[in-house]
Amino acid sequence: MAKSKFSIGPAALVAAAFIGPGTVTVATKAGANFGFSLLWALLFSVLATMILQEMTARLGVIGQKGLGQSIRELVKNPVLKVISIILVVSAIIIGNAAYEGGNIAGATLGVQAVWDYPDLAGLDLAALIIGVTAFFVLWTGSYRFIEKILIVVVILMSVAFLVTFAITKPDIVGLFKGLLIPSLPDGATLTVIALIGTTVVPYNLFLHSSSAKKKWKTPEELQQARQDIYISIPIGGLISVAIVSTAASAFFGSQMDINSAADMAKSIEPAFGDLAQYMIALGLFAAGISSAITAPLASAYALSGLLNIPEDLRNNKFRIIWMVILVVGVAVASLGLKPVSVIWFAQVANGLLLPIIASFLLWAMNQGFLGQHKNSIWQNILGFVVVIVSIVLGGKSLLSAFQVL
Incomplete structure (x- = not known):
C-alpha cells in the first residue's frame, strides 16, 4: 500500500526549471504588449510539456534509463553516434551556460529593483549569493534534499x-x-515562439528521465510519476499565466516601456503599492535560484548519460559538469553582460536542440525494452505533433536569432 502513496517529485524540478527569470521576462513582455491575447500559447506549451515529460517519466521508471543513456545506446552507427554526441553535448554546454548566465543576471535585476546593494570586488553580489546557494544545494549530493529545496522554491x-x-x-x-x-495580434509571432520555447525546454527531458529513475523503480509506481506531472507542470503554467495577467492588468494599453520583470517591479509600486513590487522582486529572485540549481543539474544528467559517466550526484565527474555550468553562469551575470545578449546564444542552441532531442525521445519510446509501456498510437501522434511544432519553432527561433525574421 505504501507504494500507492502520492508525492510531489521530479516534475516539480521541471516546473522549477522552466519558471526562470527568462520565462518571467517573456511572460511580462507578453502581457504588457499584448494583454491576455497570447495566453493560449501558454496553455499549448503546458500541454506539450506534459506530453513530452510523461514520456521521459516512463523512460526513467519503466526503462530505468536516462535520456542521455538512451541516445547513446540507440545510435548504433559509430560515425552517427559520435556526431550525435558532439552535437548534443555542444548544444547543452553552450545553451545551458548561456541560460544560466542570462537567468542569474535576470534575477539580479529583480533584486536591484528593491535593493541598492554595492558591488563586491567588481562582482555582482546578488549573482554571487544565487551561485553560492546553488553550489551548496548541489554539493550535498542528496537528490531528496535538492528535490525538497526546489519544491519550496x-x-x-x-x-x-x-x-x-x-x-x-x-x-x-x-x-x-x-x-x-x-x-x-500584429507583431506577436516572436513572443508566441518565446512563450512556448521557454516552457518546452529540451534540457528538462534529460532532467526528468534521470530524476524519475532515481525516485521510482517499479512499473507499479508509474502512476505516481504521472500524478506528479499532472500536478506540478500545471502549477508551473499557472505561475506563467499569473505573470502574463499581472502585466496585462497593470500595463497593457499604457505608455510605459516594460521590457522585463525588473521594469515591472519598479513601475508597479505607484499604482499597486510596495507589496506588489516586493512580491515581483521575490518571485524573480526565487526563479533565479531555481534556474541556478536545475540548469547545471540537467546538464550533468544529460552529459553523464551521453558520455557514460555514472549519474551519481556525489561522483566527481558528475560534479565537475554542473560546477562548470554554474561558474560560467555566475561569471557571465557578475561581469555585467546584458541578459538579452547572453540569451541570444541560448536561443540558437535551443533552436537546434529541441527538435533533435524530442525526436530522439519519440524514437526511444517505441523500443522493445519498454514492453507494454512503449508509446501507443495516440501517444506517438501527440508526440509527433509536438516534434513538428518544435521544428517550426526551432527554425523560427534560429531565424529570429540571426535577425532574418
Whole structure:
C-alpha cells in the first residue's frame, strides 16, 4: 500500500526549471504588449510539456534509463553516434551556460529593483549569493534534499506571483478568452515562439528521465510519476499565466516601456503599492535560484548519460559538469553582460536542440525494452505533433536569432 502513496517529485524540478527569470521576462513582455491575447500559447506549451515529460517519466521508471543513456545506446552507427554526441553535448554546454548566465543576471535585476546593494570586488553580489546557494544545494549530493529545496522554491514563486496577480485584479473574462480562443495580434509571432520555447525546454527531458529513475523503480509506481506531472507542470503554467495577467492588468494599453520583470517591479509600486513590487522582486529572485540549481543539474544528467559517466550526484565527474555550468553562469551575470545578449546564444542552441532531442525521445519510446509501456498510437501522434511544432519553432527561433525574421 505504501507504494500507492502520492508525492510531489521530479516534475516539480521541471516546473522549477522552466519558471526562470527568462520565462518571467517573456511572460511580462507578453502581457504588457499584448494583454491576455497570447495566453493560449501558454496553455499549448503546458500541454506539450506534459506530453513530452510523461514520456521521459516512463523512460526513467519503466526503462530505468536516462535520456542521455538512451541516445547513446540507440545510435548504433559509430560515425552517427559520435556526431550525435558532439552535437548534443555542444548544444547543452553552450545553451545551458548561456541560460544560466542570462537567468542569474535576470534575477539580479529583480533584486536591484528593491535593493541598492554595492558591488563586491567588481562582482555582482546578488549573482554571487544565487551561485553560492546553488553550489551548496548541489554539493550535498542528496537528490531528496535538492528535490525538497526546489519544491519550496516553486511554492515561494507561486505565492509571490499569485499574490501580485490578486493585487492587480485582472479581468477574469478576458483571461479565459485569451486562454481558450487563439489569436495572433500584429507583431506577436516572436513572443508566441518565446512563450512556448521557454516552457518546452529540451534540457528538462534529460532532467526528468534521470530524476524519475532515481525516485521510482517499479512499473507499479508509474502512476505516481504521472500524478506528479499532472500536478506540478500545471502549477508551473499557472505561475506563467499569473505573470502574463499581472502585466496585462497593470500595463497593457499604457505608455510605459516594460521590457522585463525588473521594469515591472519598479513601475508597479505607484499604482499597486510596495507589496506588489516586493512580491515581483521575490518571485524573480526565487526563479533565479531555481534556474541556478536545475540548469547545471540537467546538464550533468544529460552529459553523464551521453558520455557514460555514472549519474551519481556525489561522483566527481558528475560534479565537475554542473560546477562548470554554474561558474560560467555566475561569471557571465557578475561581469555585467546584458541578459538579452547572453540569451541570444541560448536561443540558437535551443533552436537546434529541441527538435533533435524530442525526436530522439519519440524514437526511444517505441523500443522493445519498454514492453507494454512503449508509446501507443495516440501517444506517438501527440508526440509527433509536438516534434513538428518544435521544428517550426526551432527554425523560427534560429531565424529570429540571426535577425532574418
